[in-house]
Structure formats: structure tokens, C-alpha cells
Amino acid sequence: MDHASTDEIKSQAPARPGRLSEFWYYFRENRGAVIGLWIFAAFVIVAAGANLLAPYDPTEQFREFTLVPPFWADGGNFAFPLGTDPLGRDMLSRLLHGARYSFFVGIVVVSVAAFGGILIGLLAGFAPKWVDTIIMRIMDIILAFPSLLLALVLVAILGPSLTNAMIAIAIVLQPHYVRLTRASVMSERGKDYVTSARVVGAGLPRLMFITVLPNCLAPIIVQAALSFSTAILDAAALGFLGMGAQPPTPEWGTMLADAREFILRAWWVVTFPGLAILVTVLAINLMGDGLRDALDPKLKRS
Known part of the structure; x- marks a missing residue:
């Protein structure tokens, strides 16, 4: 009878949602974060499929079609939907391949900065x-x-190059991971589960990487999302200053640097790379806010 009563109570109790379901429940409450997630997903797809989506090679020059405006403007050409740059290169193709470079920069910088910062922290x-x-x-x-x-x-x-720019940005971002990881470790190391692990004989490496680190990952994940956008923005800034990717690399910051002298008579060569940076960085920041809301237990409503 007791077993039957226990089983009946268990069957009537509401099932506890899984971690992924709980995460998505809190994440989707932030509509801006969901929009940012969709834009970021599109950014990843564009970066992965740039070779298939781009109508031309990003470095191919059509000298008879220099500074052609977008197809909807006066003098536009449907062969170049977003126009061409001062050397006759297709803007759409260069923007699509620029997404690949920006995504690559974000992945490498965040990976290097997070790995070193977590270890030092x-x-x-x-x-x-x-x-x-x-x-x-x-x-x-x-x-x-x-x-x-x-x-x-x-x-x-x-020395100016995209590789050196990524190394520099990773070094600059690393202290944020160090401080965040150290703060999380200091708050966790005095808890009962860490003391229990010490009592049963867990060594220092096991305490650091197996016992404590998994419980410090939530704020680090949020920092990684925000650092991704910072890396893209800093790489574009260095490219614009001539210290990042070098021509003819179709990187968004480098595209802005090449086109700045034509800003008054060819608005599209500056506007489209700038919009690409703006939309991508904004989407990643919105997604980072959603990750913070979903992973930080202090922000969850009971």
C-alpha cells in the first residue's frame, strides 16, 4: 500500500524540465535575444556558405564597372545587386566573404582568450x-x-596582419576571463561539495578542472558571447586603421578603409560594410543578454 501511494504521488508530481528546456524557457522570454539568435544563425550560414552564395570571386575586378551603384539606384546594374567598389569588385560577394573572416576572427579570438584566461583564473x-x-x-x-x-x-x-590582429585582441580580452574565472572560483571553493572532494582525496587538478570549473561556466559563456562581438568590432577597427587584414582581403573594416575617400560620391561602398558590422555586433550583444538572463539564477523568476 505504501509503495502504491508513493508511486501515485510520483506520477502526480509535475515533471521537472530538463536543463536545455529550462534554458530555452528563460532565453525566449527575451525577444531581443531570440531575434539576435536568428540573425546570428543567418550570419553563421552566410559565413559557412559564402562560396556558394557569392555571385563572384571577392577579389575579381570588373574595371569597366567601377563604382556602379546598387540595382535600385540610378545607373544600377542587376549583375551587381549591391554595386561595386572603386576597383570594380562586387560588393555583395565581398560582404558575404567578409562574414567568413569576421566569424573566423570571433571564433579564434574567443577560443584563445577564454582558454588562457580560464587557465590563469x-x-x-x-x-x-x-x-x-x-x-x-x-x-x-x-x-x-x-x-x-x-x-x-x-x-x-x-606587424600588420589579420593573424597578429587576432593575437593582439585575444591578449587584450584575456584579463576579463581571468577576473571572471577567479571570482567564480573564490565563491565556489568554500562550498560543501568542494570540501567533500578534498576529504575523499581529490587532487588539485581534479578540484580545479572537474569539481569547480563546471560550476563556473555560466558567466564565462556569457562573457564569451559578448567577447565575440568585441573581437569582430576590434578587428574591423584595426582593419580600418590599416593594422589588421590587408587588401585585397574582403574584411569589413578593410573595406571601409579602402572606401573612405569615396564616401561622398559612392555612399554604398561605406554604408553596406558599416551596416554589416552594426547588425552583426548588435545581434550578438542581444543574444549575450539573453544568455545572461537564462544562465544567471539570480535573474530567474520563480
Whole structure:
């Protein structure tokens, strides 16, 4: 009878939603985040399928069609839907391939910065106080410099190129992961489950990477989403200043730099790359806000 009653109570109790279902429930409450997710998904598809979607090679020049306006403007040509640049290259093809470069920059920069930052943050959280102090003061010194200025200095030392720009941006973003990881570790290391792991003989590497790190990932994931947009924006800024991707690479910032002298008589060569950067960065930031709302238990309504 007791077993039957227990089974009946269990069958009547509401099923607890899975973690993925719970995450999506809170994420979709932020409509801006959902819109940002769809735009980001489109950005990923465009970046992956740029070769199939682009009507021309991004570096192919049609010298007889220089500065052709978009097809809907006076003098437009349907062969070039978004017009051409000063060298007669198709703007649509260059924008589509630019998405690939921007996505590549975001992935590489976030991966490098997060890997190094998490590792250093874990070491700082478990290290003796004097080691922790040295690490955090170094991070404070890096953060004291304006991020773009520091990236410019590093690229000037390493040499202008897209690879060096990614390295510089990753170094600039790394202290944010260090501070965030260390703060999460400091709040977790005194909890009962960590003490229990110590009691049963868990070594320091296991405590760091198996016991504590998984419980620190929520804020790190949010930081990664926001860093993705920062990486795209900084790479475009360095490209615009001539310190990032070099011509004829179809990177959005480099496209802006090549077209700045034509801004008054060929608005499309500046407008479209600028809009691509704006929409992509805005979408990723909106998605990051949704991730924060869904992963931070303090923001969840009971």
C-alpha cells in the first residue's frame, strides 16, 4: 500500500524540465535575444556558405564597372545587386566573404582568450595569496590601457596582419576571463561539495578542472558571447586603421578603409560594410543578454 501511494504521488508530481528546456524557457522570454539568435544563425550560414552564395570571386575586378551603384539606384546594374567598389569588385560577394573572416576572427579570438584566461583564473583562485596578487596586478595593468590602443601597440610590434590582429585582441580580452574565472572560483571553493572532494582525496587538478570549473561556466559563456562581438568590432577597427587584414582581403573594416575617400560620391561602398558590422555586433550583444538572463539564477523568476 505504501509503495502504491508513493508511486501515485510520483506520477502526480509535475515533471521537472530538463536543463536545455529550462534554458530555452528563460532565453525566449527575451525577444531581443531570440531575434539576435536568428540573425546570428543567418550570419553563421552566410559565413559557412559564402562560396556558394557569392555571385563572384571577392577579389575579381570588373574595371569597366567601377563604382556602379546598387540595382535600385540610378545607373544600377542587376549583375551587381549591391554595386561595386572603386576597383570594380562586387560588393555583395565581398560582404558575404567578409562574414567568413569576421566569424573566423570571433571564433579564434574567443577560443584563445577564454582558454588562457580560464587557465590563469583557475591558477589564481587556487594559488597562494602572493601568487594570486601578482597575477591580478598584471591583469589590472593590462586593463588600465584602453583596449583598442593596447591592441594597436601590439599589432605595431608584431606587424600588420589579420593573424597578429587576432593575437593582439585575444591578449587584450584575456584579463576579463581571468577576473571572471577567479571570482567564480573564490565563491565556489568554500562550498560543501568542494570540501567533500578534498576529504575523499581529490587532487588539485581534479578540484580545479572537474569539481569547480563546471560550476563556473555560466558567466564565462556569457562573457564569451559578448567577447565575440568585441573581437569582430576590434578587428574591423584595426582593419580600418590599416593594422589588421590587408587588401585585397574582403574584411569589413578593410573595406571601409579602402572606401573612405569615396564616401561622398559612392555612399554604398561605406554604408553596406558599416551596416554589416552594426547588425552583426548588435545581434550578438542581444543574444549575450539573453544568455545572461537564462544562465544567471539570480535573474530567474520563480
